Amino acid sequence: MLTQIISLASQKGGTGKSTSTLNLGYSLASLGNHVLLIDGDPQGGLSLGTNIGEKEKPGLADILTGKAKPEECIVNSRNLTLSALGSGHFSTDSLIKSETQAGKHILMDAVISVSQGFNYVLIDCPAGMGSFVRAFLSVSNSVIIPLNMRNTAVRSLPVFLQFIEDVRHKYNPSLTVEGILVTMLDFASRSEIEIFKTAKDTLPSTTIFKTVINHDYIFEDLSLNGAAAAMSRKATKAARGYFELALELHERKINRVKGDEDEEFQGLF
Numbered sequence: 583m584l585t586q587i588i589s590l591a592s593q594k595g596g597t598g599k600s601t602s603t604l605n606l607g608y609s610l611a612s613l614g615n616h617v618l619l620i621d622g623d624p625q626g627g628l629s630l631g632t633n634i635g636e637k638e639k640p641g642l643a644d645i646l647t648g649k650a651k652p653e654e655c656i657v658n659s660r661n662l663t664l665s666a667l668g669s670g671h672f673s674t675d676s677l678i679k680s681e682t683q684a685g686k687h688i689l690m691d692a693v694i695s696v697s698q699g700f701n702y703v704l705i706d707c708p709a710g711m712g713s714f715v716r717a718f719l720s721v722s723n724s725v726i727i728p729l730n731m732r733n734t735a736v737r738s739l740p741v742f743l744q745f746i747e748d749v750r751h752k753y754n755p756s757l758t759v760e761g762i763l764v765t766m767l768d769f770a771s772r773s774e775i776e777i778f779k780t781a782k783d784t785l786p787s788t789t790i791f792k793t794v795i796n797h798d799y800i801f802e803d804l805s806l807n808g809a810a811a812a813m814s815r816k817a818t819k820a821a822r823g824y825f826e827l828a829l830e831l832h833e834r835k836i837n838r839v840k841g842d843e844d845e846e847f848q849g850l851f
């Protein structure tokens with residue numbers, strides 16, 4: 583099985599990394615993929631935004647300190663081909679370990695060993711350019727950069743792209759930028775629309791996903807209840823964006839595999 587490991591990362595905090603990891607993962611699994619979500623944030627963004635945190639399972643923190651094996655940390659969802667690896671309980675010990683070269687390798691090996699058998703592995707990274715993000719990007723095929731259309735977030739982009747370039751150069755030559763995902767876009771905000779237009783005009787057209795995630799207060803409510811948008815009757819509109827994103831990713835994957843070859847169909851059955 584071809585596994586695609588995708589990190590969701592951004593320099594700025596609060597751009598929708600955890601929300602996008604959960605909702606994109608849910609959509610990909612609903613479309614028949616085997617999906618693993620990894621909470622790569624010591625603050626437990628994904629574990630808090632779902633009920634993974636309530637399970638008495640060890641997580642990344644415990645893997646780092648040698649208290650658990652990666653395989654023991656996987657939680658399977660009740661009725662989807664969706665699994666998760668939580669953050670566990672971070673202590674000073676596990677944080678110190680993560681800063682070391684040995685810690686980086688433990689994180690990288692953990693991701694690789696749990697990824698087998700999944701079509702997609704989505705890693706919810708902490709904000710910034712620290713040791714965790716560096717380790718996760720070193721084992722990812724690509725990175726999605728969720729970005730809201732606020733001045734501070736957009737201004738952080740060039741430095742973050744440079745950071746990705748640095749990781750690619752030093753540790754992972756096959757790492758690509760899957761795309762920039764515009765999140766929380768408020769169509770009623772003139773400044774956001776202005777920034778969005780400028781971003782579309784200045785960045786290469788393939789860099790920004792065609793799919794845009796609109797601003798919707800329902801995401802706040804959902805994160806309090808630990809649910810993906812597609813699970814709620816009240817959030818079908820909010821869920822749609824992430825289904826579109828899943829299809830866009832799938833489309834890109836097909837195009838990558840097929841390349842420019844002429845297609846030859848052998849019949850479905």
Ligand SMILES: Nc1ncnc2c1ncn2[C@@H]1O[C@H](COP(=O)(O)OP(=O)(O)OP(=O)(O)O)[C@@H](O)[C@H]1O
Nearest residue numbers: 595596597598599600601709766796797798801802
């Ligand atoms: N499309 C959206 N519309 C409105 N609010 C949203 C949307 N997506 C996410 N949010 C809310 O914005 C906040 C930040 O989202 P999220 O936690 O996903 O960001 P993050 O990038 O993971 O943050 P951090 O850098 O702190 O890990 C959360 O309260 C979330 O519920």
Ligand SMILES: [Mg+2]
Nearest residue numbers: 599600623627
């Ligand atoms: Mg987060």
